[in-house]
Amino acid sequence: MGQQFHTWRSGDGEKLWLSLLIDTMEQVARPEIREMPCESSILMALRAQLARPVSHCTHVASRFSLRN
Structure with a gap:
C-alpha cells in the first residue's frame, strides 16, 4: 500500500x-x-499533526476543488 502513495x-x-x-x-x-x-500515544500524535499549520505547495496543482 505504501507504494500507491x-x-x-x-x-x-x-x-x-x-x-x-x-x-x-x-x-x-x-x-x-x-x-x-x-x-x-496515537491520539497524542494525531492531535500534534492536526495542530500543525497547513503547508501550501505552489508547484503542485490539484484537480479537486470546491469550485468544480
Missing part, C-alpha cells in the same frame, strides 16, 4: 489517493471499529 501526484494518482482515503473513512466508520479503544 508515491504515485498520487501523477496521472490518476490523485484519484487513487482519494479512493484510498474514502475507503479508509468508510472502514473506520463501522461501529465495531469505532468501539475499539485507541492508544493514547
Whole structure:
C-alpha cells in the first residue's frame, strides 16, 4: 500500500489517493471499529499533526476543488 502513495501526484494518482482515503473513512466508520479503544500515544500524535499549520505547495496543482 505504501507504494500507491508515491504515485498520487501523477496521472490518476490523485484519484487513487482519494479512493484510498474514502475507503479508509468508510472502514473506520463501522461501529465495531469505532468501539475499539485507541492508544493514547496515537491520539497524542494525531492531535500534534492536526495542530500543525497547513503547508501550501505552489508547484503542485490539484484537480479537486470546491469550485468544480
